[in-house]
Amino acid sequence: AQSVSQHNHHVILSEAASLELGCNYSYGGTVNLFWYVQYPGQHLQLLLKYFSGDPLVKGIKGFEAEFIKSKFSFNLRKPSVQWSDTAEYFCAVNSKAAGNKLTFGGGTRVLVKP
């Protein structure tokens, strides 16, 4: 069975600081990886995804993530955050064996102080 861990539950940082959110998954086969963002009171929006190819994936709003297969990780990064990046971030994985079922991590709440 696949599972996803997001080790940081809460992150507080100031505007212009760099952000890195950790995501580790457990599954031995081929996986597809996703990061979603949920702004306060809103639905989940896709930030970026990795299916294959270049392990460094660029998404919307200046976010990027790097797939490191040997570490089973897919960490999310942004070099300089803005107040508007305050949100909850979810890492998710699906795999061929699991069909199209997404398994989500527990989420990381990010608060960016102006």
Next chain:
Amino acid sequence: DARVTQTPRHKVTEMGQEVTMRCQPILGHNTVFWYRQTMMQGLELLAYFRNRAPLDDSGMPKDRFSAEMPDATLATLKIQPSEPRDSAVYFCASGSGDRASGTDTQYFGPGTRLTVL
């Protein structure tokens, strides 16, 4: 700009009442998912469909919840009778699933915020 739509956006009801939530997937998407989000449990997958056929509803309390897709443009999630512990935000997502490759991207609707008193 294609989007998943859900109705109602908010629902307040009393314990014991029936609740029906509706979802219109993105046109052309062949997979539909229902999730429940609470502070305590996070995001939980309740059920999902491919080509209107239910594939997995193991996450759903069988005695009171039911999910259906009467046609390709409508998915419903029904709770009967509702209980206070069902209070949550219920999200629908749709995707253009390709089971062979496992590649699929889910797009979420705005959710239905359910409060059961």
